[in-house]
Amino acid sequence: MATAATNQSFLPCLICETRNPSSSAACKSCGAPMALVREAVAQQRDPRIVSVVGDSNVGKTVYLGFLLDMLAQRAQAFEALPRGAYSVDLPQTVISHMAYRMFPPKTPMESNEWNWAYYQVCKRAKTPKWVDLVMPDMAGEAIAAEVAAPSTFRVIEHLLAKSNGLLLLVDAALAAHGSAQPDFFGLKMLSYIDGLHGEERKGKILMPVAIVLTKADYYPACFDDPVRFAQANLNRLWNMASSRFEHVAYFATSVVGSLAYATGGGGDEPVVPVPLHVSLRGVLEPFEWIVDQL
Amino acid sequence: MDRRSALDRYSGSWDANREGEPPGEPRRGRSPALPCGTTVNTHFGVGTTETADVRCEHGVFTSVRSPTGTGYRLIAASAGMTADEKREIVACAPSNGSLCDSSAGATALVSFRLSSGRQCLLFSRHAGPEPTGRGGLRVETHVLVLDAAVYRQFGCDPQRVRAARDAAPVPPAPTRQSTIPPLVLPGSVVGHSTVGAECRVDPVDHVAAERLASILAAVLGGSRLVGVVPEPHAALAVLLSGVPAMARARLSLSCGLSFAPARAFALVLVKGLAADKRGLAEEHGFSVVTWETLAPPTASPLSGWLHLARECWITGRMAELDALSAELTDTAAPEALAQVATLWADAEHLDRATPDEAAAIERRHATAGPLSAAYARRREQLVAQLASRGAGTGITDLTATQ
Numbered sequence: 205m206a207t208a209a210t211n212q213s214f215l216p217c218l219i220c221e222t223r224n225p226s227s228s229a230a231c232k233s234c235g236a237p238m239a240l241v242r243e244a245v246a247q248q249r250d251p252r253i254v255s256v257v258g259d260s261n262v263g264k265t266v267y268l269g270f271l272l273d274m275l276a277q278r279a280q281a282f283e284a285l286p287r288g289a290y291s292v293d294l295p296q297t298v299i300s301h302m303a304y305r306m307f308p309p310k311t312p313m314e315s316n317e318w319n320w321a322y323y324q325v326c327k328r329a330k331t332p333k334w335v336d337l338v339m340p341d342m343a344g345e346a347i348a349a350e351v352a353a354p355s356t357f358r359v360i361e362h363l364l365a366k367s368n369g370l371l372l373l374v375d376a377a378l379a380a381h382g383s384a385q386p387d388f389f390g391l392k393m394l395s396y397i398d399g400l401h402g403e404e405r406k407g408k409i410l411m412p413v414a415i416v417l418t419k420a421d422y423y424p425a426c427f428d429d430p431v432r433f434a435q436a437n438l439n440r441l442w443n444m445a446s447s448r449f450e451h452v453a454y455f456a457t458s459v460v461g462s463l464a465y466a467t468g469g470g471g472d473e474p475v476v477p478v479p480l481h482v483s484l485r486g487v488l489e490p491f492e493w494i495v496d497q498l
Numbered sequence: 499m500d501r502r503s504a505l506d507r508y509s510g511s512w513d514a515n516r517e518g519e520p521p522g523e524p525r526r527g528r529s530p531a532l533p534c535g536t537t538v539n540t541h542f543g544v545g546t547t548e549t550a551d552v553r554c555e556h557g558v559f560t561s562v563r564s565p566t567g568t569g570y571r572l573i574a575a576s577a578g579m580t581a582d583e584k585r586e587i588v589a590c591a592p593s594n595g596s597l598c599d600s601s602a603g604a605t606a607l608v609s610f611r612l613s614s615g616r617q618c619l620l621f622s623r624h625a626g627p628e629p630t631g632r633g634g635l636r637v638e639t640h641v642l643v644l645d646a647a648v649y650r651q652f653g654c655d656p657q658r659v660r661a662a663r664d665a666a667p668v669p670p671a672p673t674r675q676s677t678i679p680p681l682v683l684p685g686s687v688v689g690h691s692t693v694g695a696e697c698r699v700d701p702v703d704h705v706a707a708e709r710l711a712s713i714l715a716a717v718l719g720g721s722r723l724v725g726v727v728p729e730p731h732a733a734l735a736v737l738l739s740g741v742p743a744m745a746r747a748r749l750s751l752s753c754g755l756s757f758a759p760a761r762a763f764a765l766v767l768v769k770g771l772a773a774d775k776r777g778l779a780e781e782h783g784f785s786v787v788t789w790e791t792l793a794p795p796t797a798s799p800l801s802g803w804l805h806l807a808r809e810c811w812i813t814g815r816m817a818e819l820d821a822l823s824a825e826l827t828d829t830a831a832p833e834a835l836a837q838v839a840t841l842w843a844d845a846e847h848l849d850r851a852t853p854d855e856a857a858a859i860e861r862r863h864a865t866a867g868p869l870s871a872a873y874a875r876r877r878e879q880l881v882a883q884l885a886s887r888g889a890g891t892g893i894t895d896l897t898a899t900q
Contacts, residue, residue: 228781229774235759260561260569261630307632313570313593314758316778345561345569345593353585385567476631 215241218251218338220362234359235315240338243287243322251322251336252498253366254491258373259389260344263418265308265319266459267373268341269298270487272321279488281329287322287336294319294341305478311343315359318342327495335498348389351396365400369494370413376456377422379437390415390441398448412451412497414490415441420456427486430454453493457486552651555579555643556681559591559620561636563629566676570594572641576680579643583612587641590760592622594634598730598754598769602626602635605731606754609656610763617649618642619656621663622755640668642681646747653824654746655738659683701814702736709792710811711804713765714740716785717749718800718830722764724779726788730754730767739816740807742826742835757784799832802839825872834869841873845880848887860884 214223218240222233230237244251258264273295275284286292297319301308311318319341326334342360350360364370372393379386394413401409417433420426426433431454434442445452461483466476557575564573570593572584590608597604601624608620618641625638642659644652652658662683702710714737716723727733730753741749750763757766757775762782771779776786795804810819822838844859851859859880868874 225781229777230759230781232759232782259567309634310594310628310630310632312595313591314596314760316758316760317595343569343593345571348567348569349571349585349588353581353588356585356589389567474627474629474631 218244219359230316234362236359237320239288239290240322249336251338252368253338254369254494255363255367256339256371257347257393258344262373262375264373265311265341266298269295270459270484271491273299274488281327283326285324287324291321291323294321302479302482311341313343313346351392368498371416371490372413373416373418375419376417376426377419380423387438387440390438391444394444408450409448410450412494413449414494415454416490417456421458427456430456451497455486455490459484551682551684552648553680553682554648557641559641560638574676574678576678578680583614583643586612587618591639592637592755594628594637596637596755598756607656608752610750615646617644619659621660654743657735702811704812707808707811708794709789710736711808712792712795713737714807715795715800715804717741717765718745722784724757724766724784724786726768726771728789730769734767736811739820742823742830744826745830799836803835806839806842826870829870837869838873841876848883856887
C-alpha cells in the first residue's frame with residue numbers, strides 16, 4: 205500500500221491512513237511517527253501491529269522495555285532488529301532506570317511523547333518466520349480515557365482497530381488483593397475491542413489476545429495456573445474473553461525480583477517503590493504466543 | 499482538625515500560591531518579569547461594585563489514587579459539564595511533564611472554545627510529587643467551563659477569569675466524590691467590565707514592546723504562532739491588553755505548557771522549545787518565533803493599532819489599552835482598529851493642538867463612518883473635547899444623524 209505512494213510527496217499514516225508529507229516526523233492527524241511508514245515502505249511488507257494495553261501503573265512500559273531488550277538479545281528462538289534508532293529509546297530508558305534501581309517515569313498522556321518501536325522479528329525454525337512488529341508504549345490514562353469515551357484519543361482508536369494482536373496487561377497483585385479495578389478495566393478493554401470489531405459480531409473475534417498477569421511475583425501461585433487465577437480473581441474479564449474472543453491465552457509475568465519501599469521525611473512524600481534487582485519471568489511467552497498466532 | 503490538616507486529606511489546594519491563605523481570600527498578585535528588567539504585575543484587584551455572582555461548571559483533572567483507579571483523569575466535575583465537553587477537555591489536558599517550568603511553583607493556562615460553544619479554561623500547577631513514586635511532579639488542573647455570555651462578562655480574558663477564580667471560595671480538590679457543585683465566581687470581580695483599569699501592569703521597555711507587537715500582529719492576523727519567550731505569563735498579560743475583545747473571544751491559547759499537537763491552539767507561549775518540538779510545530783502549520791530574534795512588525799493595515807499598543811505598553815498605560823480593547827466587542831478588523839487608533843492619537847494630541855490642527859482633527863473624524871461601536875462612543879468624547887475648545891460642530895451633526 206505505501207509503496208505506490210512513495211513516488212508522490214505524500215505518505216499515508218500507518219495508523220490512521222491520513223496523507224502526510226513524506227518528510228513529516230509525525231502524522232498531523234493522529235501523531236504517530238511517520239518513520240513507521242517509511243520503514244514499512246523500505247521493507248515492502250505490511251507490518252503487523254501488536255498493541256500493549258493496560259491500566260495506568262500496570263507495568264506496560266517496563267514489560268515492553270524488557271521484552272524488546274530480550275528480543276534484541278536473541279532470547280530463545282527469537283532474533284529482532286530495531287528499525288530505526290527511535291525503536292531503541294524505550295528499552296534503553298527502561299534498562300537504564302532499572303539499573304539505577306528506579307522505575308522509568310510515567311508515560312505522558314500526550315501521544316507525541318509516547319515511545320514507538322518497530323522491530324523486524326524472526327522466530328528461528330526450519331522455515332524462519334519474519335514479521336515486522338509495531339509496538340507503541342501508550343499511556344494507561346489515555347487508554348482508559350479512550351475506552352471510557354471512544355474517539356477521545358483517535359490514535360488509540362485507529363491503532364487498536366488495526367492491531368493484529370493484543371497484549372492486555374492486568375495487575376495480578378491488585379487482583380489478588382481483592383481489588384475489582386483490574387477486572388473492570390480488562391472487561392472494559394475487551395468490550396471496547398469487541399465494539400471495534402463490529403463486523404465480527406456474529407462470531408467470535410479472531411484477533412489473538414494474550415492476557416498478561418503482571419507483578420505476579422506478589423502472588424507466585426498465578427504462575428502455576430494463570431487461567432485458574434483469572435477465573436477466580438478476574439472473573440468478569442475471563443467470561444468476556446471466553447465468550448467473545450476465539451484466541452485467548454493467559455500468562456503470568458514478573459520483572460522485578462525484589463522490591464523495597466522508601467519514604468521521604470515529610471508526610472506529603474509518596475512511598476517510592478525501589479526495584480532492588482531484576483528477575484525476568486514469563487516476559488517472552490505471551491509475545492511468542494502472539495507471534496505464533498499471526 | 500486545623501485547616502491545613504483538612505486540606506491534607508485531599509490532593510491539595512487549588513493553587514500552591516494560596517498555601518497558607520484562608521480559602522476565599524483574594525489572591526495576592528504575582529510579578530513575573532519580562533527581560534530587560536521589566537516587571538509585569540498581573541494582579542486584578544477585586545472591586546467593590548455590587549454585581550450578581552456568576553456560576554460556571556468546573557472540574558479537576560489530575561492524578562490521584564481513588565476507588566475507581568489511578569492516573570490522570572477528570573477526578574471530579576460539576577453536573578453541567580457534558581460528556582462531549584469532558585472528552586474534548588481530557589484530550590488536551592496536561593499530564594506529567596507538560597509544564598514548561600519544572601519548578602514546584604510552576605503554573606500554566608489554557609483557553610479554548612469547546613464544540614458546544616462554551617469556553618474552557620484550564621489552570622494548571624504543580625502539586626507535589628507524583629503519587630506513583632515514579633519521579634516527577636504531579637500536575638493538577640482546575641477546569642472551568644463558562645457560557646459564552648459569562649466569558650464576555652470577563653472581557654474574554656482568561657486572566658480575569660483566573661483572578662475571579664482565585665477570589666472565589668474554592669473547596670479543596672475531592673478524591674472521593676466525582677460530582678461537585680458548580681463554581682460561583684464573585685460578582686465583585688465579574689462586574690468589572692473594564693477591569694483592566696485595575697490591572698496594574700508596569701511599563702515594558704522599547705525592545706520588549708517591539709517584540710510583543712510582533713506577536714500581537716501575528717495574533718491579530720490570524721496566524722498560528724508558537725512564541726518562545728522567557729516569561730510566558732508576563733508576555734501574555736501584556737499581549738492580551740492589546741487584543742480586542744472580539745479577537746479574544748475566538749482566540750485559543752496555551753501559556754506555560756510544552757507544545758503538543760493535542761494542544762495546537764492559535765497562540766502557544768512556551769519557555770523553551772526543543773528542536774523536535776519545533777519541527778513538530780512547523781509541520782502543524784505554526785510559525786515559531788524566538789524572543790531574542792523577534793523582528794519589529796512590518797508595515798500593514800494593523801500598524802496604527804500596533805503603534806498604539808506599543809506606546810501604551812511603554813508608557814505604562816496598559817489599563818487604558820485594556821479598557822479600549824474590551825470595548826471592541828463588535829470587530830477586530832484592521833481598518834476598524836486603525837480608525838480607533840487614529841482617534842486615540844488625535845484625542846491625545848488635542849490638548850496641545852494648534853487651532854489649525856484641531857480643525858484638521860475635526861475634519862478627519864467628521865467625515866469618517868464609524869467602523870466600530872467603540873469608535874462611535876469615543877468620537878462623542880472627542881466632540882465634547884472639541885466643544886470645550888470652542889471648535890466646530892461637524893462631528894456632532896454627523897453623530898446625531900446616526
